[in-house]
Structure formats: C-alpha cells, structure tokens
Amino acid sequence: MRMAERPLAHPYGDDQHFDVITVGGGLAGSALAKSLAERGHRVLVLEREKRFRDRVRGEQMHPWGVAEARALGVYDRLLERVGHQTRWWTIYDGATPRRKRDLTATPHGVGSFNFYHPDMQETLLTLKRCAEG
Ligand SMILES: Cc1cc2nc3c(=O)[nH]c(=O)nc-3n(C[C@H](O)[C@H](O)[C@H](O)COP(=O)(O)OP(=O)(O)OC[C@H]3O[C@@H](n4cnc5c(N)ncnc54)[C@H](O)[C@@H]3O)c2cc1C
Numbered sequence: 001m002r003m004a005e006r007p008l009a010h011p012y013g014d015d016q017h018f019d020v021i022t023v024g025g026g027l028a029g030s031a032l033a034k035s036l037a038e039r040g041h042r043v044l045v046l047e048r049e050k051r052f053r054d055r056v057r058g059e060q061m062h063p064w065g066v067a068e069a070r071a072l073g074v075y076d077r078l079l080e081r082v083g084h085q086t087r088w089w090t091i092y093d094g095a096t097p098r099r100k101r102d103l104t105a106t107p108h109g110v111g112s113f114n115f116y117h118p119d120m121q122e123t124l125l126t127l128k129r130c131a132e133g
Helices: 027-037 063-071 075-079 117-132
Strands: 013-014 019-021 043-047 083-086 086-094 096-100 113-115
Touching: 013 075, 013 083, 019 027, 027 043, 027 117, 063 075, 063 113, 063 117, 075 083, 113 117
Parallel strands: 019 043
Antiparallel strands: 083 113, 086 096
C-alpha cells in the first residue's frame, strides 16, 4: 500500500484531514483526484501498488473518452508524455482490410488515444500532485 503522493507518515504535515479519499489510483480515481484538487479540495489517493505494472487494463481510449479527458484537462499532458492519437480504425478479415473508419467523424471530432497503461496512471497522479500546487 502506498500513499501515492507523499511518504506514508504525515502525508500533509500534521493535518490528516481530507475532503475526499479515493481508493485506487487508476484512471478513474486519479482523474477525479486531479479535478477535485485543482478546485481546492484536499484529496488523498490510496494506491496499493508501489509501482504500476502491466495489468491488461486497456491501452485504447475511444473518441468519447478522449473528449472527456480533454474536458478534464488531462488529455494534452497524456499526449505529451505517454501516448499517441489514432485517426483510423481498420477492420481486417485475415490479412485483408475490409473497412476503414475515420474516428474523427465521431461526434466529438477526435480520434482515439493509445497509451501504455502504467505510464498513464503515473502521469495522472503527477498531474494530481501538480494541481495541489
Ligand atoms: C482486459 C481488459 C481490457 C480493457 N481494455 C480497455 C480499453 O481498451 N479501453 C478502455 O477504455 N478500457 C478498457 N478496459 C477497462 C479499464 O479497466 C478501464 O477503462 C479503466 O482501467 C478503469 O479505471 P479504474 O480507475 O476504474 O480502475 P483500474 O484501472 O482497475 O484501477 C484501480 C486501481 O485501484 C488500485 N486498487 C484496487 N483495490 C485497491 C485497494 N483495496 N486499495 C488500494 N488500491 C487499490 C489498483 O491497484 C489500481 O491501480 C479494459 C479492462 C480489462 C480488464
């Protein structure tokens, strides 16, 4: 178990009071923590992993998720640090491409985002720390 932001003892000096504690520093918990921290809430993320490992938890964010990540203000930093945009979704039948879909034609006008999941988690926790100032 680690407190993802600070050493285990007295993570915020003597003040052990938080507005919100998220159990888990995954995509959901860390993005929520970052958003709340930048709005002035005291948030603690409790994460059991000392070092994130490849858990097969998905490495593609579909366009609708990309739009949400942009709205949360995390997308540009993730793009800089851990992933790349993908515009085309090609469906193959064996080695033969059958259909090529332009993901930017989806309602939000963005493609998908591909990343290494552990690095995504570390980056979101870093953004949360930055939001605390
Ligand atoms: C095989 C597979 C493939 C997937 N592919 C995709 C994909 O391509 N695209 C997509 O969008 N989604 C995909 N998903 C769904 C994916 O899991 C979610 O999008 C995303 O990871 C969910 O984030 P989360 O923060 O809710 O949970 P998680 O990513 O599971 O994060 C939970 C975190 O909480 C920690 N934790 C758990 N219990 C405790 C505890 N008791 N105390 C402290 N810490 C704890 C864990 O260590 C972990 O870091 C896939 C899921 C699976 C299983």
